Amino acid sequence: MAVYAAIGLAEKNNQFIVPVFQKILNKKGKMHIQNGCILSHDHPAEPVYLNYYCQLKREELKSDSDLKQLDSLLLFMPASSELILTTALRNRTYSDGLKKQIAKQAFENHRTPALLYLNSWHKKEYSDPIQEELFKLIKNDSIDGGHKRKYLSMLLSFNNIENKKAVLNYIKKDSLWKEDGQIRSQLENNGITSEDYN
Template identity: 45%
Template sequence: MEYTDIIDVLDNTHDAVYDTLTVPEHLRNIIKQISRVNTYETGVLAKGQVESENFENFKKLTKMASDDELLSLLNNKNKTVAVYAAVGLLNRKPELLEELFQKFLNLKFKVHTRNGCIFEDQSPAEPLYRDYYRSLNFNELQTDSKLRKLDSLIIYHSDSPESLLREAFRYRVYPKNFIKRIEILAFKNHSISAIDYLNKWVKGDYSNLLQKEFISMIENDSLAVNKKKYLAELLSFNNVKNKEFIIRYLKKDTISSDDTEIIWKLNDNGVFDGEYPIK
């Protein structure tokens, strides 16, 4: 029998698989149940939801599996099984956090996740990050050495998802030796989180580059709420050289007369009453 014969495609989703070739006999049934659901569930219930099926399966798995068995499941072909195995192992061996996080950050696949009503496809490293993040109190978010290390790994990784970059920049001010890397993230990779970080902490040093990024984001983002946010940031530079672009944009996306946050900033950018339409 070929190895691929052991990995069966299930009907519930296009990529659900179960891998039992190297799974001990006493774990095979629970591994199949986790694989069938094929979603990493945090245990947070949605409105009207009585039970988080895979979170309950996860609790059963951790009761049944040894440390070595969880370690072997890190390489299971089912992505959900692998992530649950990592979380279970970290509950017992928190000293493995950095090693496992880096391993999962390097993986190219996504895992289906559910947190209450929120469904996402995430990097398999994200559940590990969020699980540890939520174990800290607010005062520890800036000082915890393990979280600081995870954030550094995220920033220097070649392909970190924007959702993890957003977390890495949220509560932290980085030393000067990080700036060159953050520049690359912002102006080469066009990471919104890195752009926001530079705009918040060292705005004057990157004034021209930041304005170019905000103009590009206004032009290319499809969501009106995002465009408005980026326009407000662009206006904060008080640069009359942006006047032509601002007027051209406002003719396509008319602002409301009560949108005072935008209107108050227009004059400082050389845009005056009568030069732009109002709803």
């Protein structure tokens, strides 16, 4: 009930969105949410954030001061929802001060959306820790094959021959990548030929 009241209050007067969101963001656990005919169990902050986010025009996403504050709050929450963290990191490129917090999310809290942000915007600066995290992701058995191929492709995009042994160990165990032409060509850029893995 508090979440729907918070949404109503924020819709009526935007000055309450930041304090209300901050209070709800600190709540632990998930709640039953119904959006039309879609049922889910999400963090209570998700509907508040997404409702505000969806009210903004596309051109406002990068400049809205309240959304910037909501996004900053998310970056300092070690266990914020994947959905809203991903959305926040899509909104804009962040300052150096917040970039350090994003790196903390990626490398200390192992948050994939933060890792993907750094790979897109600060790949050279964080090259070694990004590669380490990508290795952890492709070795994680709970991640589906499609995502593993995406992470393997990102890892191979570094063209780091020093990764050859670890990449070979992985691809010998997992044959799903063989169907992906992009990965096969990236392997060659990393000094891995078909003789190495056949």
